[in-house]
Amino acid sequence: MEPLRPGDPLDIGGYRLLARLGEGGMGEVFLARTASGRALALKTVHRELSRDPGFADRFDREIRTNDRVRSPWTVSVVDFSPAGSSPQWLATEYVPAPSLADWVRREGPLPEPAVRILARELAAALVSVRAAGVVHRDIKPANVLLGPERPFLIDFGIARAVRDPRRTRTGAVIGTPGYLSPEQATGDTAGHPADVFSLAAVLVHAATGGGPFLAHGEEPSLPVLLYRIVHDEPRLDGVPPSLLPLLRDCLAKDPGLRPTAEELGSRLGPAEGDGWAGAAPPALVADTGRREAELRVLLTAPRPPAAPPAPLPVPPEPAGSGPAMPPLPPAASPAPARRRLLLGGAAGSAALAALVLLLLRLAGGDGGDGDGKAADRPTPSPSPAASALPASWAGTWTGLGPGTPDADGITRARTRDFAVTVTFQAGSVSEVTGRQVSSVREVSSGRDLGCTEALELRQLRGATVYLAAATSRPTDRTATFDCPKGNLYVVTMTGPDTLTVELEGAQSAGAPSTLTRAR
Known part of the structure; x- marks a missing residue:
C-alpha cells in the first residue's frame, strides 16, 4: 500500500480514494471507501486500453465473470463504471492481507x-x-x-x-x-x-x-x-x-x-x-493485524482538502444508493446513469432480490455461504458488542422501494414496486433471528424476482445489527432462477418504529431504504 501520488484523482465513481494498492499492464488499483466507510479495491483501466474497440466487451466480461462467483473464498463485485466513462473501473471487496x-x-x-x-x-x-x-x-x-x-x-x-x-x-x-x-x-x-x-x-x-x-x-x-x-x-x-x-x-x-x-x-x-x-x-x-490497523486509520481519517485545480468530475450516485456525493463542478455536464449488472436468471435475482447486495462481510463465521471477509468488517471498535438481539427489534417490519421501472430491460430488468417484509425474533449472535421476504415484479413478464431468506445475526453494535442470509430461495417457489447465497445487511434502528438499511453501489437500485414496524 502506497500513498496517493500528486495528480491522482481524489474520487472515482463517487468513491473516495485512500491509497495505491498496485499497478500493472491493465491499469492501476486503489484502496477506496464508500460513503458508509466500507473498504474497496478499485481497479482502473489505462485510457489507451479503453480506446481499443474490443476492450469494452472484454472488461464487461470480467465484471460479469467476477460477479458470477460468490463464495466465502472469493471477493465480490460491488460497483463498476457506466458505459463510455473514462477511466473505466471496477470496485470489489478489499481484503487487507498479503498475497x-x-x-x-x-x-x-x-x-x-x-x-x-x-x-x-x-x-x-x-x-x-x-x-x-x-x-x-x-x-x-x-x-x-x-x-x-x-x-x-x-x-x-x-x-x-x-x-x-x-x-x-x-x-x-x-x-x-x-x-x-x-x-x-x-x-x-x-x-x-x-x-x-x-x-x-x-x-x-x-x-x-x-x-x-x-x-x-x-x-x-x-x-x-x-x-x-x-x-x-x-x-x-x-x-x-x-x-x-x-x-x-x-x-x-x-x-x-x-x-x-x-x-x-x-x-x-x-x-x-x-x-x-x-x-x-x-x-x-501479526501481518494481517497490522494491515487491518492501518486500514482502520485510513478509513477514519478526515478527507484532505482538495488542492487546485478542482478534482475531476465524477458520476453521481444512482438514486437510493446512499448519501449524496458532492455536486459536480458547474462546468461539468451530467454523467450518464450508472449501468447495472446483467439481469436474468440467477444474475437478475442477485441484483434485485435483496435490500442491498454484499454491503458488509464480517470476519469469522461457520465457513458456509456468505461467510465474512476481513475486507468488509465494520470499522472495529474496542468496545464489546452485544450478544443478543434486543426485544425492541422483535416483530414485523415492511418497506416499499420504487423498483426500476425506467431500466432498459437489457442490462437491468424493468421492475415494479420492490416490497420487503422482515420479521425479527429473539436470538443471539450466530443464531437465525429473522426472515426476509422480498417481492419485485418484472414489468415485461410479471415474474416475481424476489427471494426469501433466513437471517443470521452476525453482530450488534449500539443501534446497528449486521445480518447474513443463512438460506435463500425464490419467493415464488415455481421460479426457475437461483437466489444469491450469503447476502449481508446493515440495519440501524433510527426510531422506535423505523429501521434504516444501508444502500450503496449500483446493485441496490430500487430497494427500500427504510422499514417501518407493521401494526
Whole structure:
C-alpha cells in the first residue's frame, strides 16, 4: 500500500480514494471507501486500453465473470463504471492481507500444516468456481490472498464461462507462465482441469518457494518454460511427502487424468483443528493485524482538502444508493446513469432480490455461504458488542422501494414496486433471528424476482445489527432462477418504529431504504 501520488484523482465513481494498492499492464488499483466507510479495491483501466474497440466487451466480461462467483473464498463485485466513462473501473471487496507470492518472497515457504489447509481451502474455492460455470484460468501465487480467517482466490480478469464457444486464438497464451496448464501453454481450450493443474503448481510454490517447472531464482525464457510445462515432469523436491501423490496427480499432462476439485477436497480429508486460522504462521497473523490497523486509520481519517485545480468530475450516485456525493463542478455536464449488472436468471435475482447486495462481510463465521471477509468488517471498535438481539427489534417490519421501472430491460430488468417484509425474533449472535421476504415484479413478464431468506445475526453494535442470509430461495417457489447465497445487511434502528438499511453501489437500485414496524 502506497500513498496517493500528486495528480491522482481524489474520487472515482463517487468513491473516495485512500491509497495505491498496485499497478500493472491493465491499469492501476486503489484502496477506496464508500460513503458508509466500507473498504474497496478499485481497479482502473489505462485510457489507451479503453480506446481499443474490443476492450469494452472484454472488461464487461470480467465484471460479469467476477460477479458470477460468490463464495466465502472469493471477493465480490460491488460497483463498476457506466458505459463510455473514462477511466473505466471496477470496485470489489478489499481484503487487507498479503498475497501468497509476497509472503513467500519475504518469509519463505509455508509450514506443512498450513500448506495442507491452504490446499483444502483453495480446493473448496475451485468447487464454487466450477459450480458457477467459470474457469479462472490464471491461478497463481499473486492471485491468492492469505486472509486471517481463510485464503481468497481473486482476479478473474481472464476467466471465461465454460459454455463460451470461443477459443483462444492460435498461438496465444492466456495465463501466467510457470503456473499454466499444458493445454494453456499450447493454446488449447482450458477447462476446469486447467485450474486444478495451476492450483497444484501454486501449492508447490507455497511448500517450496519455487514453481514445479522453475528452479529457485531461475528466469528461463518463455519458450523454454512452456516446453517444460508441456513435456517435462514437475520438480517436486521439498514438497511434503503427504502431499506428493496428490500434487503429482494434479500435475498430470493429460487433463482427463487429473482429479476434479471435489475429488481434491475429498482426498485432502476433513478440516482439522481451527482450520486456516489455527494453521496460519504467527507472523502472518501479526501481518494481517497490522494491515487491518492501518486500514482502520485510513478509513477514519478526515478527507484532505482538495488542492487546485478542482478534482475531476465524477458520476453521481444512482438514486437510493446512499448519501449524496458532492455536486459536480458547474462546468461539468451530467454523467450518464450508472449501468447495472446483467439481469436474468440467477444474475437478475442477485441484483434485485435483496435490500442491498454484499454491503458488509464480517470476519469469522461457520465457513458456509456468505461467510465474512476481513475486507468488509465494520470499522472495529474496542468496545464489546452485544450478544443478543434486543426485544425492541422483535416483530414485523415492511418497506416499499420504487423498483426500476425506467431500466432498459437489457442490462437491468424493468421492475415494479420492490416490497420487503422482515420479521425479527429473539436470538443471539450466530443464531437465525429473522426472515426476509422480498417481492419485485418484472414489468415485461410479471415474474416475481424476489427471494426469501433466513437471517443470521452476525453482530450488534449500539443501534446497528449486521445480518447474513443463512438460506435463500425464490419467493415464488415455481421460479426457475437461483437466489444469491450469503447476502449481508446493515440495519440501524433510527426510531422506535423505523429501521434504516444501508444502500450503496449500483446493485441496490430500487430497494427500500427504510422499514417501518407493521401494526
